[in-house]
Amino acid sequence: MLTVITLALLGLLWGGVYLLMATGLNLIYGVMKVVNLAHGDFIVLGGLLAFSLFAEAGLNPLAAFPIAALVLFGIGAGVQFGLLERITAAGSEGELRSLLATFGLSYVVANASFLVWGSQFQSVPFLEGAVQAGPIAIPAGLLAASLAAFAATLLIHLWLTTTITGKSLHATAQSALGAASCGIDVRRVRLLAFALGSAMAGGAGALVITLIPFQTSTGGELTVHAFTLIALGGLGNYAGAWLAAELLGLTEVFAQFYLGSNAAAAVIYIVFIAVLVVRPQGLLGQAGRV
Amino acid sequence: MPNTAARRARRSAVRLTILGFLGLLVTPAGQAAEGPIRIGLSITETGPYSPPAVFELQGYKLAVARINAAGGLLGRPVELVAYDDQGNPSTAVQLYQKLLTDDRVDLLVSPYQTDLTSAVAPIVNRAKKVMPSLAANTEAFSGRFPYLLQAMTQTTRYMIPVIDLAAAKGYQTIALLVQDTQFPQQLAAGVRAEAARRGLRIVFDETFAPTMTDFSALVLKAGASHPDMIVGATYLADSEGIMRAAKSQKIGAKMFAFSIGPVEPEFQKGLGDTADGVFGTTLYFPTLKTAGNAEFVQAFTAMFGRAPDYHAAVAYASLNVLAAAVSTVGSLDQTKIRDTLLATTAPTVAGEFHLDKTGIQIGYTSYALQWQHGKQELVWPADQQTAAPSLPHPAW
Numbered sequence: 211m212l213t214v215i216t217l218a219l220l221g222l223l224w225g226g227v228y229l230l231m232a233t234g235l236n237l238i239y240g241v242m243k244v245v246n247l248a249h250g251d252f253i254v255l256g257g258l259l260a261f262s263l264f265a266e267a268g269l270n271p272l273a274a275f276p277i278a279a280l281v282l283f284g285i286g287a288g289v290q291f292g293l294l295e296r297i298t299a300a301g302s303e304g305e306l307r308s309l310l311a312t313f314g315l316s317y318v319v320a321n322a323s324f325l326v327w328g329s330q331f332q333s334v335p336f337l338e339g340a341v342q343a344g345p346i347a348i349p350a351g352l353l354a355a356s357l358a359a360f361a362a363t364l365l366i367h368l369w370l371t372t373t374i375t376g377k378s379l380h381a382t383a384q385s386a387l388g389a390a391s392c393g394i395d396v397r398r399v400r401l402l403a404f405a406l407g408s409a410m411a412g413g414a415g416a417l418v419i420t421l422i423p424f425q426t427s428t429g430g431e432l433t434v435h436a437f438t439l440i441a442l443g444g445l446g447n448y449a450g451a452w453l454a455a456e457l458l459g460l461t462e463v464f465a466q467f468y469l470g471s472n473a474a475a476a477v478i479y480i481v482f483i484a485v486l487v488v489r490p491q492g493l494l495g496q497a498g499r500v
Numbered sequence: 501m502p503n504t505a506a507r508r509a510r511r512s513a514v515r516l517t518i519l520g521f522l523g524l525l526v527t528p529a530g531q532a533a534e535g536p537i538r539i540g541l542s543i544t545e546t547g548p549y550s551p552p553a554v555f556e557l558q559g560y561k562l563a564v565a566r567i568n569a570a571g572g573l574l575g576r577p578v579e580l581v582a583y584d585d586q587g588n589p590s591t592a593v594q595l596y597q598k599l600l601t602d603d604r605v606d607l608l609v610s611p612y613q614t615d616l617t618s619a620v621a622p623i624v625n626r627a628k629k630v631m632p633s634l635a636a637n638t639e640a641f642s643g644r645f646p647y648l649l650q651a652m653t654q655t656t657r658y659m660i661p662v663i664d665l666a667a668a669k670g671y672q673t674i675a676l677l678v679q680d681t682q683f684p685q686q687l688a689a690g691v692r693a694e695a696a697r698r699g700l701r702i703v704f705d706e707t708f709a710p711t712m713t714d715f716s717a718l719v720l721k722a723g724a725s726h727p728d729m730i731v732g733a734t735y736l737a738d739s740e741g742i743m744r745a746a747k748s749q750k751i752g753a754k755m756f757a758f759s760i761g762p763v764e765p766e767f768q769k770g771l772g773d774t775a776d777g778v779f780g781t782t783l784y785f786p787t788l789k790t791a792g793n794a795e796f797v798q799a800f801t802a803m804f805g806r807a808p809d810y811h812a813a814v815a816y817a818s819l820n821v822l823a824a825a826v827s828t829v830g831s832l833d834q835t836k837i838r839d840t841l842l843a844t845t846a847p848t849v850a851g852e853f854h855l856d857k858t859g860i861q862i863g864y865t866s867y868a869l870q871w872q873h874g875k876q877e878l879v880w881p882a883d884q885q886t887a888a889p890s891l892p893h894p895a896w
Contacts, residue, residue: 224714265769330736331737331740332766332769335773338747340749422737422741423766464717466714467718474709474717475709
C-alpha cells in the first residue's frame, strides 16, 4: 500500500513537470492554431541559460527562472514579429506554412545552442534531497517544479478569464475575425501569446534542467512529449492539459514499476491512442474545434 | 595524302595520351616512395558527437608529431590525412573509400565509435589495410574482418575493477540497471559474467529505454531488493537520473557504480555533492604508471592546452603500436604488419597492447574511479590508486 501511495505521488509530481513543459505550447496553439515545433528547443535553451547562470555566476535555478523566461519572451516576440506575422496566407495553408517555419526555427535554435554550449548533457544541482512525509520521501526538486507548474497553469487560467488582455487573448483564440471586429488588436494579441508561450518554455527549462539533463539535441523529444500531452488533453484546453499530464505521469510511473521500464514507453502511447480513438478531440477538447 | 598525315598525327596523339595516362598511374607510386608515409582516417570533428572524437584526433596528431620529431618512420616523415565525418556512418564510408582509392594512403587508423568502425570495416578489410580500431564492442573482431584489430578495452571488461573492489569489500548483491542499447547491453553481460565468477548475486536486473528521463519508479523497484550495490550500464544522462532518483527518494546502497557517466566532468557539474562517493570506470587516467604516460600527459597538455582523456590516450597508443609494427616489419606490407601486431605485446600509455588470435584486445584493462570531494580519484586496482576507495556509501 505504501508503495502504491508513493508511486501515485511520484506520478502526480512528474505529471506536474510535464505540464510545466507543455503549457506554453498549449497557449500558443490556443491563440494562433500553430504548433510551435521549436518549443522543445526553447525549453532546452532556457535550461542551458540557467546552467550557464549557475556555472558562471553561481545563480540558483529559482533566480535564473525569471531571467530565462524574460530572454525567451524577447526571442518569442522577435520570432512572432519578424517571422510568423509575415506569413500572410490564411486558413489551413497559413497554418501549414507557420508549422514549417517553426520546424526550420527548431533547427536554428538547436544549432545555435550547439555552437554556444556544445553537445554534452548539462544539468544543475538544486534541491536534490527529499521532503520526508511520514514514511514517504518526496523528491524536493520534483515537488518544487510541480508546484511551479500548477501555479503557472492557475495564473494563466485566471489571467485569461479575468483580465481584459487575457480575455482578448481568449477571444482571439475563439475567433480572430470576431475579435478584430470588436476592436481587439489581433496582431498585438498574437505577439503577446507567442512571446508568453516562449517565456513559459524558457522558465520551464530553467526548472526542469535540475531534474533532467539537457543536451542541445534534446529539444525534439520534448516537443513531441509536450505535443502528445496537449493533444491528449484537447488542443488549447488548459484543464484538459492538466488532466492529460497527470494521466501520463501516473501511467508512466505505474507502468515502469509493474510492467518494467521498457514497456512503460510503449504504454504511454497506447493510452494516448486509446483516448484519441474514443475521444478524437482529446479528453476535454470540444468536438469540431480541432 | 594530307588525310593520312592528319590520321598519323591523330594516332600519335592518342598514343601519347595513353602513355600519359600510364605515366600518371605509375608516377605517384614512384614518388610516394620518396614522400611522406600518409596515415588516413575520418573523425567526427564537428557535430553532436564531436567532443570525444576531437580528443582522439588530438591523440593521433600528437603521436604523428612525436614520431616525426624522432626521425619519422622507415626514414620517411609521417603525415596525417584526416577528414570530418560529422558522426555519420555513411559519410565515414565515403571518406574511407576516398582515402583508399583517391588518396591511396599508406596506413589507416580508425574513426571514433563502434558504429562508424563497423560501417567502414567491410571496405577497409576488402582493401586489406590494417586498422587498429577504437571500438569497444567485439563483433568486428570475431574473425569477419581479419584486418581490423581492437585498440581499445573490450566492452565486457569495463566494470571488472568495480566488481573486483566490491568482492574485496565482501559485498554480495547487485541491482543492475541497463540502458537498452548495444553498448550497455554488452557491458551488462560483462557484469553478469564477472559477478558470477566472483560469487556475487544479481538480485535485480532490468533494462530501460534510452529516452527515459524519469527514473523514480525504476530506482524505487531496484531499492526494494535491498542490494549491496546499485550498478548502472549507462551513459551520462542515465547515471545522473539514477543518482537523482536514489538521493531524492532516500534509496541507499553500499556502493553506486556506473559505466559511462562518472568519468565525465559534467557528472559532477550536474549533480554537485551528490556525485561524491559515486564510482565510475575509465580506460585511462593521467596518473597511470603505464609506459611513457608522464611524457604523454606533459606533451599533450603543452600541445593542446588541456589534459588528455582516455580517448586521446587510446588513439595515441593505437597509432604508436601501428608505427612500431611498421618499423619491425621494415615495409608497408599490410599482412605482415597485421601478423606482427597479432603476435606482439606492446606497452603503451593506455596499458599493455595485446591481442588474441582474431584481433580482440585482451591486454588493455579498465580502472575504477570515484568522485571524492568534487574530484575524480583513481581508486582501483590498488597498485594504481591516487586515493583509497571510500566505502560504504553514506546513507542519504
